[in-house]
């Protein structure tokens with residue numbers, strides 16, 4: 119395993135995922151991930167967290183309270 | 197709650213007709229706009245604000261939309277245009293000085309040993325964790341967990357991951373640096389991951 123620690127990997131994960139690490143560092147990252155189950159599962163759960171955020175807010179709708187409708191129409195006329 | 201109005205979804209032509217009526221100042225068209233889109237906009241505002249402020253932000257958003265309708269050129273969908281307006285109205289009601297404060301997320305971040313290894317054994321999330329929990333329950337869990345994040349982190353998470361603004365735009369809207377946006381986004385995701393972990397890693401080996 120490389121000398122990159124799990125803590126460093128966790129700290130720079132976003133840069134890695136956004137492709138902002140220099141090539142040599144990105145390779146060190148990939149090597150560590152391939153050899154470290156803890157970091158591999160951390161990366162997997164981090165990615166799934168972002169996907170779950172998006173799902174949690176998709177098709178977000180509710181009924182609009184009648185008093186809000188009336189307040190908005192009144193504010194327009196004011 | 198039952199819907200007072202059952203409105204069929206608008207086709208592109210229907211949307212253009214509604215916009216034309218709004219531009220003419222047709223009173224019934226204003227009401228239709230509010231009834232069609234008010235619920236969705238309220239849900240967006242509620243992500244950022246507590247109920248009373250969220251309703252005020254929706255009212256601000258519609259009042260701005262009515263004033264700006266003459267400049268609406270139909271290139272974006274009405275829903276997209278209104279969405280952008282309500283996000284702006286919500287951010288206006290967030291206290292900007294508060295956004296510049298550094299809050300501690302420490303208790304929600306992963307812990308490490310001195311040698312840089314994870315302090316706790318990390319159980320992977322089973323592949324079917326979300327499916328086992330069910331779609332509705334997962335949604336509730338995620339939303340409840342996002343609500344537990346401190347405001348300065350939650351707002352960055354919402355703007356970057358949900359509204360999909362880029363880092364520079366998020367920084368500008370919040371009056372913080374692009375570097376701070378990046379740090380907060382990463383920490384917010386890490387903290388959210390930590391909050392979801394006990395439930396989603398259930399049943400893991």
Ligand SMILES: [Zn+2]
Nearest residue numbers: 124154156157
């Ligand atoms: Zn590791």
